[in-house]
Amino acid sequence: MNNLVARAKELLNSNSVQVVIGYETGPTGVARPAFITNSEKADRLIYDERCVQNLAVYLTKHEVRKLGKAAIVATLPVMRSIMMLISEQQIIGENLVVLGISSEGNLLDIADIRVMQGIIEKSDLSNPPEYRELLAALNKMSPEEKFAYWQKELSKCIKCYACRQACPMCYCTRCTVEVNQPQWIPVQANTHGNMEWHILRAMHLAGRCISCGECGRSCPVGIPCHLLTMHLTDKVFNYFKVYAGTSDKMSSVMSTYEPNDKESFII
C-alpha cells in the first residue's frame, strides 16, 4: 500500500490532519490499529487481508479525539460505521478524512460524504458471505436446539464486554447494562444474565448494525454473538428494505416507523 503511506504522509505533512488511524503489524504478525501522528512513522501503515478491526470505534474515543483532526483507513464496514456515526450525530463528517479501501484493497479517492455514500450504495450491503452459512444453519434448527445452542454458547460469556467495546455503534458512555436502579441486567456472568445482556445488545443494535462482525471477532471466548445482530440485519432488510449506514441523513429503523409496517403476529 505505497499510495496509502504516501497519502498519509501528505496529509500529516500538510497538517491537514493530526492523526491517521490505520493498521500496522504487531510483534506476533497480527495486524492491529495504529495511530500515526508523525509522517516519519507513516511507513508503518499497512493494508492487507489481516486488517480486520473496525477502526470507526476510535472516532468516538476521548483520547483519540484529543489528538485532533483524523484521517481514517476505511473499508466498507468502516465507511458504513462512519455514516451511522454521522447520522446519529456522534461525529462531524467534515472533520474527517476518509482513506477508503475498495473491496480489492485499493485506495479510493473519497473527497466527501457524497462520494462515500455513492461507494456504499454500489456495494453489497447484506451480511458477508462467510457468516451466511452459520446463520442459515441456525435458522434451520428447531426452537429447542436453538435455545440449547445459545445457552451453551452464552454460558461461556465472562462479561468482559469486548463485544460492546469493539463496536463502533456502542458509543454510549453509560451502557444500559450498567444501570443499577433497578439492576436491569444481573452483574454476574451466569447463563441467564449473559443471555439477557446479549439480547439487550442485539436489540439496541437492531437497524444500526453494519455487519462488520467485530463483536464476534473480539470475543475472547469465541461466542458468535455477531450472529444475533446479523440475523436482525437480515430481518430489518426483509421487513423494512433498508441497510444501516447508507446515508448520513438516515434515522435508525427502530426510531422511526411507517403506518403500514407489515407483521403477521399481532392480533
Place this chain on the structure above:
Amino acid sequence: METTRKLIRKQSLEKLYKLLSETRKIYAPVIAADKQVEYKYNPAFSDITFDHIRSTLSAKNVVFPKVENLFTFTNSKTESTINDIDLNKIPEVILWGAHPCDNAAFDILRSIFCWDITDEFFSKRLEKLVVIGLSCHQSDDYCFCTSVGLAPESSKGSDILLSRLQNGDYHAQILTEKGNSILNMAGELFEPVSAEKELITEVKGKFSHEQVTEKLKTAFENPFWVENSLRCIGCGACAYVCPTCACFDIQDETKGKNGKRYRSWDSCGFGLFTLHTSGHNPREVQSQRWRQRIMHKFSYMPERNESLGCVGCGRCSSGCPVDMNIAEQLEALQKI
C-alpha cells in the same frame, strides 16, 4: 520436601486419571468444538489435551470462580437472617495438565487474597487443590515466562510436574506432600526415571522484570501510557483471561425475600471500576486504566505483595481484540 523423580508411562496416565477421579473432581483442559482450549470439570480422559500452548481462560476459576456466593440471606424490612456458605463442602479438586505459568499464579493470587487478613473462600479452595502440572513442550510468540522469572519447566505451584519425553512417556517430579500422597496412592503406576530426553520448549527472554519494575518507579507521568494505549478499547478481556488478576465486584441479587451476596470478576480496564457516585472518576480515561494495569502488576505488587503480578502466559495479549501486546510494551518500557 525433597523432590522425587519418577517415570509414568503414557498408558499409565489414563489409569492414574481414572484412579484419581474415583475420589476427587478433576479440572482439566479440553479442546472444545470451536477449537478453543477450555478447562472442564471431570472431562473424559480422551478429551483432555496434552498439546495445548495455552487455554483461553486461565485455571484461576478453580480457586477464584467467576461468580462465587459469599452468603445467602432472607430479608424482610425488619428481619434479616444471614446464612453462611459451608466452606467445608468445597471438594478436593485436582488441577490436571496445567502449565507452569498457570500453576505459578496460585502463589501470586495467595499474595493478594491472603495478605493481611485471609480470604477463606480463596484459601479453602487452594487448600483443597492438588496441582498436577505439565511443563511446556511447545510455545509461541506470546509466551514470555522466562522474562518474569519462570520457565517452561518451572515447578512452582505444582504438586507433581509432568514433563513429556521423546517417546511419549512422562517424567514426574513429586514436589510436595500433596504430590507424595498421590504417589503413595498409585505407587504401582510410577516407575524409575528413564534416560529419555525431556521435551522442553525454549521461550526467548524479552525483558528483565527487575528493570521494568525499576523503570516504572519514575514512569508514571511518561507520555508512553497515552501513546501506547490509544488502541485499547477498554474491555475486560485481558483481566478476565489473566491467571493473576484478582479484582472483583460484590453485588446482591434477590428473588422475593431470598437473596445472595456474591462476588464476580471485575477489571480495572472498565471506566466504571473507579467511578464515584458523585460522578468524579479518579481514572477517567483509558490510558490511566492501562497504566494502572501495568503498574499494579509490575510496580505496586512487587512492592506491596512481594510478588510479581504476571506469569508470562501471554493470554492477555493473545486474547486482546486489538493486540495490546504486554510483552512488547514492557520491552519498550524498559527502554524509556
Place this chain on the structure above:
Amino acid sequence: MSDFEPKVVAFVCNWCTYAGADLTGTSRIKYATNVKIIRFPCTGRIDFMLLLKAFANGADGIIVSGCHPNDCHYTSGNFHAKRRWIMFKELMDFMGIDMNRVTFSWVSAAEGARWAEVVNTTVARVRELGPYVSYKEMVNKSVEEEVKNE
C-alpha cells in the same frame, strides 16, 4: 387433566387496553383469572426486557396489548412498539425462546369482550404448552452449577 395453572402477565397501555379490560369487568364478562395486568402509559414504553423479566420471574405466558394503529394517545407510540416487537420476535425465534407463549394484540377501550377473548385464548394456549420449564431451569441454575465447583 393436569392441574397446571398458567401464570400470565399482561403489559397493557393505559389508554386503550387497560380501559378495555376495565370494560370487561364492568360488563361482567367472565374471563380467566390467570392474568396479572401491569399498566403502562403507552405500548411505546414497554421495554422488551420486561418480557424477559416476566419469564425470569416465573411467567408462563405474556400478553402485550395497546391501542389499535392510528389510535395511540400519543399518536405514534404503538407504531414504534410494533417495529420493536417485530424485531424482538425475530430475535427470540432465532434464539429459541418460545414466542408461542406471547400474545401481541391491539385491544381498544371499547373492546371489553375482545379482551376477555385475548386472555382466554392466551391462557388456553399456554395451558396447552405447559409451564415454561426450559427458561425457568436456566434462570434457576445455581452459581455452583454454573461454575461447577461444588
Place this chain on the structure above:
Amino acid sequence: MSDNIYKPYLMEIDNVIEETPDVRTFRLKFKNAEDAEKFTFKAGQFGEYSVFGEGESTFCVASSPTRKGYIECTFRKAGRVTNALANLEAGDTVGFRGPYGNTFPIEEWEGKNLLYIAGGIALPPMRCVIWNTIDLREKYKDITIVYGARTVSDLVYKHELKEWEERPDIRLVTTVDPGGQTPDWKGEIGFVPMVLEKLAPSSENTIAILCGPPVMIKFTMPVLKKLGFQDKDIYTTLENRMKCGFGKCGRCNVGKVFVCKDGPVFSYEQILSLPEEY
C-alpha cells in the same frame, strides 16, 4: 465464630435524623449483644453498610468511639444503596461490616491546636474525630471548626452546630456560598478558602484536618500553606470507591496504597507521594 470476612453484623436502625432533604443520619445498634460487646473502633475508620438485596456502600463511622453502644452514619442519597437506605426507618435492619482502615492519630495531636475544615457532605467523615477530641477536650488546646455548605439547608448536623457554637471552648465558623444564605443567616457568606483566609488561624502548634469536595481542597491548600502549615500537619480522609474494605478487591488502589487499608486517613505529606488517582 464464622471465618466469613464478608459477613456483616446485623444492625437495627435505632434513630433516623433527616439532616437535609437528601442527607440522613442513622443511629445503629447491634442486634446481637455479643457483637456489641466485642465491637471497638477508632476515629477515622469506616465500614460497609448494606441493605440486603441492594448491596453495600462505604461511609466513615460518624459517631465518636467515646459514645458507646451504638454507631452512627451519615449519607447522601446518591446511588442504589444510599437510596435504599434512605427508604428505611427506625426499627429496620441493615448490615454493617467494619471497622476498616486506619485512624486519625489523635494521641499524637495531644497538646496541640486543632483546626477542622469541612465542606458540605464532608463533615460526616470528620464528625467522629471532632467529637472524639471534644470529648477529650482537656487534652487539646484550641479547637476551631470551619464548616461551609452551598446553602443553609445543605448544612448537616444543625443541632450539633448549635451546640458547638454555644460552647465557649470551641470556635465554630459556619459559612454558606454566596446566594445560599437565608434572611436570618448569621454565619459567614463566602467559600471556605476565603473564609479561612479571613479567619487566618495560626499554624503555630496546630494540626489542620481538611475534608471536602476536590475543588474546595484545591483552593484551601494554598491558603493553609500561606498560613504556614506544614504538609505533615495537614490531614484528610479519602473516599475512593471500595467494595471489600480490606485490600483485596483492588478498587481503591492508588499507587501502592490501598485507601481501605493504608487510609482513609492520610497526611498531606503522604497524599503528595501518591499518584493523583483519588
